Amino acid sequence: MSTIVEKLQSxxxxxxxxxxxxxETWDRRLAWQTLWITTFSLTMCFVAWFxxxxxIPKLNAIGYSFTQQQLYWLAAVPGLSGGLMRLVWMVLPPIMGTRKMVAATTLLLFFPVLGWGVRSMSPTAPYWELLVLALLAGIGGGAFSGFMPSTSYFFPRKMQGTALGLQAGIGNFGVSLVQLLTPWLIGLGFLWWLGESQMMKVPGKPDREVWYQAASFVWLPFILIGTWIAWQYLKSVPVKANIAQQFDIFRNQDTWWMTILYIMTFGTFSGLSAQFGLLMINLYGSGNAGIVQGSGATAQILVAGYAVPDPAAYVFLGPLxxxxxxxxxxxxTDRMGGAIWTLISAVGLAGSIAWTIPALTPDxxxxxxxxxxxxxxxxGMLLIFLFSGIGNASTFKQMPMIFERRQAGGxxxxxxxxxxxGPFLFGVGLTIMAPATFYWIGVAWAVMCVAITWWRYARPGAPKKS
Incomplete structure (x- = not known):
């Protein structure tokens, strides 16, 4: 492995x-230039991932005929592949360096994004093919575990909360961006040159002509631009470690405590971001058989005066x-420390999840x-997203304070x-159990994280005050 490292670093x-x-020697300009370039690419990664x-929520409306369970699984697969790919990307920064890793990763996004555009243009793809595209979308999720450690190498510890928070937060905006713009892009008639249109049929609403492939194709130029900029302007920090050396993090108990805490924060954020639209449809929209009767233009709302919500009008708000x-x-978190905000996040998540549970059984x-x-x-969902976002910021401040530089990146x-x-676990959980049951598990997890954070990191005299 050392030979490979030397060759790549030549x-x-x-x-x-x-x-x-x-x-005196730190190049501030280079650090911030690296941050903004990699943040642009990371935003494209989240666009591709989500x-x-x-x-998926509107696949049946444009001509597919998948079951509710099939759609949940389809939405869950990018989370599964994203998690698996992060296990690969986490060891790449010391081996490939920032420049090669960011440029190559950004270019790889081109293929799943192109595939989703082609296969949503004509609703004839077999289910397995869409599963493959969902799997490849996980490349965008995998990138995070390479980009964030790499960026942490460029900044002093006192600024890493701000730097990593900006990169991860702006990158996370890619989720809202794709969910906000998709319903708008597919209705733009002047995009006819992108291919054949489809007729979207939603119960209770008039049929609508759309260009669903536009939601994918519009990102392809930005992906290519991000690839070129990364290759042209990025540098790599000489932090050297082979794969075996990087695995020393697993001998430190704080690796496992911080993993539990970050599952609470980012696991919740990513899981609900992926499933928010489907959950809304199945609870309060056309997916609820107790609300809608009939189909197409003849659909009737059983409860007079109730307007079925369009998930597209709300789903971007949570990730935003x-x-x-x-x-x-x-x-x-840079000013006050990360642990106190992780504690606030855990308490807030326990309370907001519990408060939302009654609304998971529509009256x-x-x-x-x-x-x-x-x-x-x-x-309730927006409160959950708020507290998960706070925890996402605070945990990434804690890790550079708890571990030395290379280990912190790992x-x-x-x-x-x-x-x-998160997206995979939430998809599986909502498929095999009632939403209320799944949410109670979330409450229990958050309460456990309150105890861990207080005892290990936040209380006076804590072993790893951070």
Whole structure:
């Protein structure tokens, strides 16, 4: 492995020396240039990773005929593959370096994004083919465990909360971006040149002509631009470690405690981001057989006066709130420490998840109770996203404080890899059990994290005050 490392580090992109803790020699401009370039690429990674979650809820409306369980599994697969790929990407920064890793990863996004565009243009793809595309979308999820450790090498510890919070938070905006723009892009008639249109048929609403492939194709130029910029302008920090050396993080108990905490924060954020639209449809929309009768233009709402919500109008709000919280609270973690905010996140998640549970069983007795239940559900979900975003910022401040530089990068990559299984675990959980049962498990997990954070990191005299 050492021979491979030496060979990859022989190019001109490798910096001869780099010590961000030395103010006199630290190149601030290069550090921030690296942050913004990799953040742009990371945003495209999240777009590619969550593109299926924006497309899947309406697949049946444009001509497919999948079951509810098939759609849940389809939305869950990018989380599974993203988590598995993060286990690979977490060891790449010291081996490939920032430049090669970011440029190659960004280019790889081109293929699943192109595939989703082609296969949503004509609703004839077999289920297994869409599963393969969902699997490849996980490349965008895997990138996080390489990009974040790599960026941490460029900044001093006192600034890593802000730097990593900005990168991860802005990158997370890619989730909201794809979910917000998808319903708008598919309706733009001037995009006819992108291919054949489809007729979208939603119960209770008039048929609508759409260009569903536009939701994918529009990102392809940005992916190519990100690839070129990364290759042209990025440098690599000479942090050397082969795969075996990087595995020393698993002998440190804090690796495992921080993994549990990051599952609570990013696992919740990514899991709900992927399943929010389907959950909304199945509880309060056309997926609820107790609400809609008939199909197409003849559909009737059984509860008079209740308007079935369009998930596209709301689904982007959750990731937007979570990503915004990660960006806004990151500077506060640099000032106050990460542990106190992780504690606030855990308490907030336990409370907000518990508060949302009653809204997971819609009351069909009247339009007023249905509307009240939906409002309760929406606000509860936004609170969950808020507290998960706060925790995403604070845990990434804690890790560089708890571990030395190379290990901190490895732990960031590892915890991110495990938490990336969130979309898969949420998809499986919502498939095999009632939403309320699954949410109670979330409450129990958050309460456990309150205890871990207080005892290990936040209390006076804590072993690893961070």
């Amino acid at each position: 190019g001109p992109e490798w910096l001869r020396s780099w010590d961000p803790e030395n103010e 593109l299926p979650s924006a497309i 709130v979570g990503a915004g919280a990660r960006v806004l609270f990151s500077p506060l 069909l007795t009247s339009a007023a109770t249905l509307q009240a239940g939906f409002n309760h559900f929406l606000w 732990v960031i990559g590892w915890t991110a890899a495990i938490a990336a299984f």
